[in-house]
Amino acid sequence: xxxxxxxxxxxxxxxxxxxxxxxxxxxxxxxxxxxxxxxxxxxxxxxxxxxxxxxxxxxxxxxxxxxxxxxxxxxxxxxxxxxxxxxxxxxxxxxxxxxxxxxxxxxxxxxxxxxxxxxxxxxxxxxxxxxxxxxxxxxxxxxxxxxxxxxxxxxxxxxxxxxxxxxxxxxxxxxxxxxxxxxxxxxxxxxxxxxxxxxxxxxxxxxxxxxxxxxxxxxxxxxxxxxxxxxxxxxxxxxxxxxxxxxxxxxxxxxxxxxxxxxxxxxxxxxxxxxxxxxxxxxxxxxxxxxxxxxxxxxxxxxxxxxxxxxxxxxxxxxxxxxxxxxxxxxxxxxxxxxxxxxxxxxxxxxxxxxxxxxxxxxxxxxxxxxxxxxxxxxxxxxxxxxxxxxxxxxxxxxxxxxxxxxxxxxxxxxxxxxxxxxxxxxxxxxxxxxxxxxxxxxxxxxxxxxxxxxxxxxxxxxxxxxxxxxxxxxxxxxxxxxxxxxxxxxxxxxxxxxxxxxxxxxxxxxxxxxxxxxxxxxxxxxxxxxxxxxxxxxxxxxxxxxxx
Amino acid sequence: xxxxxxxxxxxxxxxxxxxxxxxxxxxxxxxxxxxxxxxxxxxxx
Numbered sequence: 001x002x003x004x005x006x007x008x009x010x011x012x013x014x015x016x017x018x019x020x021x022x023x024x025x026x027x028x029x030x031x032x033x034x035x036x037x038x039x040x041x042x043x044x045x046x047x048x049x050x051x052x053x054x055x056x057x058x059x060x061x062x063x064x065x066x067x068x069x070x071x072x073x074x075x076x077x078x079x080x081x082x083x084x085x086x087x088x089x090x091x092x093x094x095x096x097x098x099x100x101x102x103x104x105x106x107x108x109x110x111x112x113x114x115x116x117x118x119x120x121x122x123x124x125x126x127x128x129x130x131x132x133x134x135x136x137x138x139x140x141x142x143x144x145x146x147x148x149x150x151x152x153x154x155x156x157x158x159x160x161x162x163x164x165x166x167x168x169x170x171x172x173x174x175x176x177x178x179x180x181x182x183x184x185x186x187x188x189x190x191x192x193x194x195x196x197x198x199x200x201x202x203x204x205x206x207x208x209x210x211x212x213x214x215x216x217x218x219x220x221x222x223x224x225x226x227x228x229x230x231x232x233x234x235x236x237x238x239x240x241x242x243x244x245x246x247x248x249x250x251x252x253x254x255x256x257x258x259x260x261x262x263x264x265x266x267x268x269x270x271x272x273x274x275x276x277x278x279x280x281x282x283x284x285x286x287x288x289x290x291x292x293x294x295x296x297x298x299x300x301x302x303x304x305x306x307x308x309x310x311x312x313x314x315x316x317x318x319x320x321x322x323x324x325x326x327x328x329x330x331x332x333x334x335x336x337x338x339x340x341x342x343x344x345x346x347x348x349x350x351x352x353x354x355x356x357x358x359x360x361x362x363x364x365x366x367x368x369x370x371x372x373x374x375x376x377x378x379x380x381x382x383x384x385x386x387x388x389x390x391x392x393x394x395x396x397x398x399x400x401x402x403x404x405x406x407x408x409x410x411x412x413x414x415x416x417x418x419x420x421x422x423x424x425x426x427x428x429x430x431x432x433x434x435x436x437x438x439x440x441x442x443x444x445x446x447x448x449x450x451x452x453x454x455x456x457x458x459x460x461x462x463x464x465x466x467x468x469x470x471x472x473x474x475x476x477x478x479x480x481x482x483x484x485x486x487x488x489x490x491x492x493x494x495x496x497x498x499x500x501x502x503x504x505x506x507x508x509x510x511x512x513x514x515x516x517x518x519x520x521x522x523x524x525x526x527x528x529x530x531x532x533x534x535x536x537x538x539x540x541x542x543x544x545x546x547x548x549x
Numbered sequence: 550x551x552x553x554x555x556x557x558x559x560x561x562x563x564x565x566x567x568x569x570x571x572x573x574x575x576x577x578x579x580x581x582x583x584x585x586x587x588x589x590x591x592x593x594x
Contacts (some may be wrong), residue, residue: 250557306569317560324564353576362581366594416580434586500557 003090003494004341006081009113013098015400017077018393020105021070022478025386028065028414029471031058036425036464038444053118055442056549060115063124067110067381072143074389075233076150077102079177081396082236083154085494086174087161089173097153103146111139115229121549123440125219126199128210131545134203137195144188147328151181169503169511172254174495176236179261184229186520187269190221202545209541213281217535221271221528228268230381232261234388238308238341244497245395246331246338249315254499255506256307262510263300266520267293270527276365286531293527301352308345310499336411337495340391343419347426351379369440375426383422384404387415397481399492406480417470425463428456457491 006014031052034044045055052058055069084091091097113135114120120132126140158170158178170178194215201207239257243249251257273290276282313327321327332338354376357363367373398405405411437443437453449457509515 252562302569306562306565309565309568313562313564314557314560316564324567327564349572349575353572353579356576357580357583360580362592363580366583366587366590422580434583500560520578 003491004085005491006084007090009094010084010090011078013094014077015100016101017073017080017398018397018400020108021073021077021389021395022475024108025068025471026066026475028054028062029468030472031062031389032066033464033468034058034512035062036460038442040461040464041444041457042461043442043444054121054549056123056236056440057115057118059440060121060123062356064111064115066386067124068140069144071230071381071385071389072147072317072542073104073394074181075180075229076101076147078233078389078392078396079181080150080154082173082177084179086171087157088171089157089161091153092156092160093153096156097150100146100149100151100153104143104150105146107139107142107144107146109139110142111136112138117484118549127219127221128199128202128212128215129543129546131547132202134200137200137203141192141195141200144192147187148188152183152328154178154181163500165488170504172251172257172499173236175258176232176239179265180229180232180236181459182517183232183265183268186265186524187222187225187229190218190223190272194218194222207541209543210545211535211540212543213279214535214539216276217273217282217532220275221269222272224272225268228264230385232264234341234385235261235304235308237303237388237392238345239311240497241392241495242308242313242338242341242497243311244495245335245516246312246342247315247319248316249311249313249497251497251499252307252310252314254501254503255510256303256536257499258506258510260300260303260307263303264297265516266523267296267300269520270523271297272528273531274359274361274364277361278368281535283534284510286527288296289527291359291361293523295356296547298356305352312342314500334408334412336405336408336415337391337394339387339412340394340415340418340419341388343415344391347379347387347419347422348384350426351376351384351524353542367433369430369438370433371437371439373439375433376430378422378426378429383418383426387418388407391415392416395495398488399494401482402487402491403481403484404486406477406484411477414470414473414477417466417473421463421466421470423463424459425467428459428463432456432460539540 034048035055035058037044045058048058052061070264080091080097094137111120114133115136117133120126120136122130122132122136126132126136155178158174161174162170198207198210198218202210240251243251271294273282273287274294277287277291312331316327316330319327319330319332321330331342333342338383354372358373358376394405394408394411397403428489432453433439434455435450435456437456443449443453443457
């Protein structure tokens with residue numbers, strides 16, 4: 001086997017990203033089950049005082065570490081690997097990428113201090129007028145800026161490759177990674193403006209009050225495409241790696257894959273107002289328009305579902321599978337990287353359905369701010385994304401460290417336990433939401449819980465306990481792998497599924513950046529320009545900060 | 550680049566179409582269920 005050799009220095013650099021990501025997951029995941037247990041009436045927060053002072057402080061730690069830190073570090077590490085390996089060239093400027101990485105690390109520590117000191121119990125959405133210590137906002141800013149800097153390093157690497165290969169199609173894993181990074185650079189402008197022009201000066205005492213409506217609009221400018229920043233790296237793996245791992249399958253359509261990534265870039269940012277259907281300050285016409293475009297994202301999503309499943313079907317039939325569905329059983333379910341990602345994909349079906357319900361201007365009224373929402377995003381970010389990243393780490397960590405995966409059967413069991421735990425947890429959260437249970441509420445203390453919620457609240461706790469077990473097994477497997485004395489005989493093969501058609505025969509416009517970037521920016525200006533112009537023109541810096549914890 | 554072989558030409562993802570059909574039916578059923586809850590609570594049609 002001959003494959004491109006990523007240098008030892010670069011492997012170590014990528015490994016540092018994965019290490020920070022897993023540490024964040026470890027700490028953040030301690031608090032997830034505590035939320036679930038509280039719902040079931042088992043309040044462990046009482047025993048954590050004075051270290052952790054409230055349910056909401058735990059929820060903040062859980063949300064920030066799991067939804068923001070674990071994902072961002074894993075993604076930056078994985079995408080760095082994809083660009084290097086896909087383009088078959090070293091980083092243009094490793095120092096620049098290192099600066100980005102350390103900015104992110106300093107940012108995490110800076111934000112963590114006020115969170116742990118109970119000075120930033122504002123949850124991971126940090127909506128004003130809840131007011132955190134300035135260090136929380138400064139830390140988040142550094143994380144975002146660091147990720148930008150890392151992205152610039154990868155773009156420079158690509159520029160050099162393009163100069164040397166003017167007529168080549170960008171290899172898909174590098175292409176998908178660069179589109180994801182570009183999406184991130186564009187969409188984080190919202191949160192950057194929110195923090196730098198409002199929240200940071202406010203927390204430093206430079207301005208007295210904020211405009212919560214404008215801040216929420218800035219936040220969701222970033223907040224919705226953030227979902228695609230999480231998902232697209234998983235999609236890269238599902239499209240271009242999983243079919244190979246699952247049974248030596250090929251990618252069904254390279255062109256469809258590229259088109260879907262471009263559509264995600266264009267469509268995922270200018271739709272954030274669908275998170276603000278019940279916000280009084282946003283005109284209904286804009287809510288409706290954003291709703292329509294949100295449904296536009298359904299098309300690249302379905303293209304992804306079709307291409308990925310067809311590629312897996314190709315793998316299953318290559319392994320001797322037949323019939324309408326029997327090929328599914330022929331996929332390599334005993335490989336933990338495969339089992340994790342297949343199970344993540346199965347639950348994502350239901351996450352997608354829930355997402356469409358959330359995005360519907362009318363039925364959203366049933367779901368808004370209910371337990372349905374965390375039920376939904378535990379299927380998306382906590383399963384489609386997280387369980388996929390876990391699956392990727394089952395081959396990536398042995399590849400980076402040269403050490404054998406410790407007890408692959410335990411790793412397979414971990415994926416199944418997560419799957420079962422998440423079904424119990426998430427299903428009960430969805431049902432509770434439909435019954436009217438609010439989100440972000442310590443329901444174990446609520447005096448208004450009707451009897452029909454009780455069995456579901458117990459299931460939330462049960463699901464949380466099972467997920468905790470799964471998370472613990474994952475951490476043990478990763479620790480034992482990283483310290484495993486048994487080394488791989490030869491370098492782990494990077495799973496790359498070749499496309500069925502030569503990408504060189506695909507449309508050239510699928511490898512041209514300018515039209516898609518201009519299209520994305522134009523649509524953002526059209527969909528957000530008038531709304532933001534009106535909000536900024538009529539800015540109402542009227543709300544003081546509140547500390548309710 | 551992988552060579553295109555005869556098997557790839559003859560590959561028709563029928564199972565994929567069936568799975569996506571089940572997905573769409575499930576999607577419609579769940580969305581309609583939530584919609585009926587909305588209507589049942591007095592939401593306007």
